[in-house]
Structures are given as structure tokens and as C-alpha cells.
Ligand SMILES: NC(=O)C1=CN([C@@H]2O[C@H](COP(=O)(O)OP(=O)(O)OC[C@H]3O[C@@H](n4cnc5c(N)ncnc54)[C@H](O)[C@@H]3O)[C@@H](O)[C@H]2O)C=CC1
Ligand SMILES: CC(=O)C(=O)O
């Protein structure tokens with residue numbers, strides 16, 4: 254199969270779909286790999302690195318979209334990229350379709366076979382292709398929040414760890430999954446006062462055991478959440494209902510109960526965000542203020558630490574990319590129900606139930622396409 258990867262064009266996105274090492278593995282499996290010139294610059298991998306791995310460098314993304322049977326990316330295709338997708342082509346990348354009607358409509362129209370990293374499953378309902386980026390974003394959320402809390406950034410001037418004789422800042426993490434535990438880990442490490450809310454008793458128990466008293470856990474009722482948010486210096490939004498738009502848990506009304514200059518970091522923004530006042534921002538302009546509360550809502554946080562993130566991402570995406578390239582998408586999905594869960598759109602049909610439900614498309618189960 255001819256597999257291609259392009260330079261990412263989302264704002265300040267420096268990751269790349271295939272590292273030179275991944276390109277080499279595809280080549281060793283008998284595939285042809287095309288790479289857009291400069292695609293690896295953001296991770297310190299030059300065109301020469303890719304050539305040494307056996308890949309062919311192409312001058313434009315257009316050649317790759319036109320000629321490759323599978324395009325491996327990181328972020329959802331932008332409008333100019335979507336216009337180049339076509340029937341018979343596989344797109345393998347993050348998509349986050351449920352909150353993105355425009356992208357979904359374009360993918361449906363294009364006829365492309367789109368496999369979303371974020372809905373590929375693993376043992377015990379895990380999301381192994383989302384996990385490493387959630388680890389990165391969870392850890393970064395506290396760095397981002399701590400920076401935003403500084404006065405010059407519009408924050409209320411609180412140092413999360415406090416100092417001897419002054420109380421630490423209060424961090425509230427909503428959602429205790431992968432993002433949540435990594436955020437809490439960083440906040441605890443800085444010496445903040447940390448509370449994690451979740452609705453899943455198993456998750457709460459796991460967190461309680463993990464932190465051994467260094468973080469509090471709390472069932473995420475509306476009332477408990479409202480009370481915690483009112484007292485927080487930093488709130489991290491880390492909920493997920495797989496594939497679906499995030500529930501709006503922090504309302505605009507709740508902002509008025511918070512202290513001026515407090516900070517909201519909405520990591521769940523890629524699924525639409527879990528604060529009513531969230532709107533996606535970019536690394537170039539990561540924050541904005543609503544009702545005196547600083548909002549940080551960057552949808553591609555891991556892009557800022559592109560080298561760490563690209564290698565972490567390739568570790569989990571490459572094995573499936575190899576299976577798809579070796580067997581073809583249909584046989585690969587038929588052989589692996591976890592990979593089949595990644596198919597979101599195929600030849601104009603929406604094959605992921607939560608996306609179909611949220612955006613009003615007919616739902617076509619993947620199994621019905623595999624024969
Ligand atoms: N902005 C960015 O750059 C990135 C964003 N993400 C996003 O972060 C979000 C979280 O991802 P993960 O931690 O991997 O998901 P996860 O599935 O590991 O954890 C989500 C948690 O939310 C909990 N939850 C669901 N409803 C809740 C409610 N009403 N109150 C409290 N908790 C609730 C679930 O029980 C679960 O424990 C996802 O939307 C993911 O796409 C991930 C990586 C990068
Ligand atoms: C998960 C995601 O949206 C990202 O890594 O950018």
C-alpha cells in the first residue's frame with residue numbers, strides 16, 4: 254500500500270503522523286511511504302532522516318492526498334485538507350467528530366474511509382490511542398493553569414504550591430480518567446490542594462488508593478461540583494463520554510460564584526468542552542476571559558511538546574497502521590473489533606453511533622459493512 258503523511262497545518266501543531274522509525278517499519282513491511290517535505294521539522298526529523306528510512310519526499314501535501322491509499326495524520330483534517338480526501342482512501346488520525354458538524358459533513362461528502370484514533374478501543378473499555386495524548390495534556394494542564402494564574406497573564410496571582418505560612422492554591426479536576434489522574438499527579442507534586450470529581454465509583458476508588466490521601470475524591474453531583482468550583486483557583490475539565498460531545502458541567506452561572514482571576518483549563522474542548530463558556534483556542538492565543546475568569550481551551554495541547562507527543566502517539570498508532578496497510582482496512586477491522594470501533598465514516602455513511610446520534614445522521618453499524 255502507498256501510505257503518506259503530511260505536514261500538520263493546525264495552529265502551532267508540530268506533531269507528525271509518522272516518525273522516521275514508523276516510516277521505516279512500513280517500508281520493511283513492503284509498503285511505499287510518501288512524506289511531505291518538512292513534515293518532521295517540528296520533532297527534529299529532517300527530510301534526510303525520512304529518506305534514510307526508505308521514504309520518498311514530496312514537495313506538496315496535494316500529491317500525497319491525490320496518490321496515497323492511506324493518509325496518516327495527527328489532527329483532524331482542516332477544510333483545505335478535507336477538500337482533497339476521496340472515496341477509496343483511508344484517513345487515519347484524530348477526528349473528534351461529535352462536536353464538529355462541518356468536518357463530519359465534509360468527510361461524509363468526500364467518500365473517505367475515516368478511522369479515528371480516539372474511538373479505537375482496548376481491553377476494559379480503554380481508549381489506547383487517546384491515552385498517551387491524554388497523559389501529555391493532563392500533565393500540561395497544570396503547567397498551563399499555573400501560568401494563567403499569574404497576574405501578568407490575567408490570573409489572580411496564586412502560586413499553586415503556596416509557600417511556608419501561606420496556603421496552597423486549590424485545584425479541582427473534573428473527570429478522574431487518564432487526563433484527570435495525570436493532572437492531579439502534577440498538581441499534587443507542586444503541593445496544591447487537589448480534589449478530583451468523577452461519577453464512576455470504581456474510578457473514585459482507584460484514585461483514592463493511588464493518591465493515599467494526597468488528593469481528595471468526590472462524587473460528581475451537580476451540587477458537589479458547584480461547591481468545589483466556587484472555591485477553586487484552578488479547575489481542569491477532563492470528562493469524557495467516548496465519541497460523544499462533552500456534557501456542559503460548569504455553567505456560566507457558576508462563574509459568578511468564583512473568585513476573579515481564577516482559571517478554567519478545558520482539556521475536554523476537543524469533544525466540545527465541559528464548561529458552558531468554553532470555545533476552542535490555539536497555542537498562539539490560548540486564553541480569553543469571561544466574567545473575570547480566565548479560560549484556557551487549546552484543543553491540541555500535546556502539539557506544544559511535539560517530540561514527546563509524536564513518539565508517544567506513534568507507539569500506539571503504528572501497530573494498527575501496519576495491520577491496515579498489510580491486510581487492507583476491511584480485513585484488518587474484521588480481524589480486530591477494537592480497531593473496528595475506530596471507523597467513524599465510510600463512503601458517506603456514519604459508522605459511529607454517538608456521532609450519528611449527536612449530529613442527526615443515520616447510524617450504520619461497522620459490522621454491516623464488513624460482511
Ligand atoms: N485538549 C487536548 O489537547 C486533549 C484533549 N483530550 C481530551 O480530554 C478528555 C478526557 O480524556 P481521558 O482522560 O482520556 O478520558 P477518560 O475516559 O480516561 O476519562 C474521562 C472520565 O470522565 C468521567 N466522567 C464522565 N462524566 C462525568 C461527570 N459528569 N462528572 C465527572 N466525571 C465524569 C468518566 O467517568 C471518566 O473517568 C477527552 O475529551 C479527550 O479527547 C485528550 C488529549 C489531548
Ligand atoms: C487527543 C487530541 O485531540 C490531541 O492530541 O490533539
Ligand SMILES: [Mg+2]
Pocket residue numbers: 329348349523552
Ligand atoms: Mg478538534
